[in-house]
Amino acid sequence: MMRSVLRVSPEVWDKLDTPYKLKQYELNTIKELCDILQPFEDSFESMxxxxxxxxxxxxxxxxxxxxxxxxxxxxxxxxxxxxxxxxxVDPTTTDISPAEPPSMKRNKFFALANRSSTPRxxxxxxxxxxxxxxxxxxxxxxxxxxxxxx
Known part of the structure; x- marks a missing residue:
């Protein structure tokens, strides 16, 4: 949020109708805070x-x-x-499904024809x-x- 304050152009600040306007030294302090806090943010976001x-x-x-x-x-x-x-699968449970029957040998042409060129x-x-x-x-x-x- 503090960085978004720094992105506001001076022209926009001048047009804002607010009772208090940030002074340049306050903007500099916000920038320094952002610079100091950046490594902490980077470290946190990498967790x-x-x-x-x-x-x-x-x-x-x-x-x-x-x-x-x-x-x-x-x-x-x-x-x-x-x-x-x-x-x-929960490692405490055992798979009690019957063994699969052996696959029938198919012509290699059909195996290649069924293969998709893009992975699903x-x-x-x-x-x-x-x-x-x-x-x-x-x-x-x-x-x-x-x-x-x-």
């Missing part, structure tokens, strides 16, 4: 827990994210991995994309209500 929490907040999703160094794709990948972990997205990638492509909730929306409805 996996923050990335998951912020992205899973349906009011913001990836709005907080800057796309340097493919950060958006990295977060998509993180969500996909966590989705897969959450939907993995996995169910987890599809689910993550569906979530991220939906519009964000309003800021006064209920993110917990959103997830309870899912």
């Amino acid at each position: 996996e827990a923050f990335q998951l929490a912020a992205t899973l907040d349906s009011c913001y999703k990836l709005d907080w994210c800057h796309d340097y160094n493919n950060e958006v794709q990295d977060i998509r990948d993180l969500l996909t991995v966590k989705y897969n972990m959450a939907h993995s 997205p996995t169910p987890s990638e599809t689910e993550v994309s569906l979530y991220l492509n939906q519009p964000c909730l309003q800021e006064d929306g209920d993110p917990l209500g959103y997830w309870k409805a899912k």
Whole structure:
């Protein structure tokens, strides 16, 4: 928020009808604070827990994210991995399904003909994309209500 104050041009400041106008030394102090706090923000935003929490907040999703160094794709990948972990088979249960019959040998031509030239997205990638492509909730929306409805 402080950086957004610094982005306002002096002409706009002059046009604002407010009882108090920021002086140049105050703007300089805000800039210094932004410079001091930037490493902390970078460190915090690189934490996996923050990335998951912020992205899973349906009011913001990836709005907080800057796309340097493919950060958006990295977060998509993180969500996909966590989705897969959450939907993995419980190791305490055993699979008691009958053994699959051996596959019949098919002509190699049909195997090549059925192969897709572009890889299909996995169910987890599809689910993550569906979530991220939906519009964000309003800021006064209920993110917990959103997830309870899912």
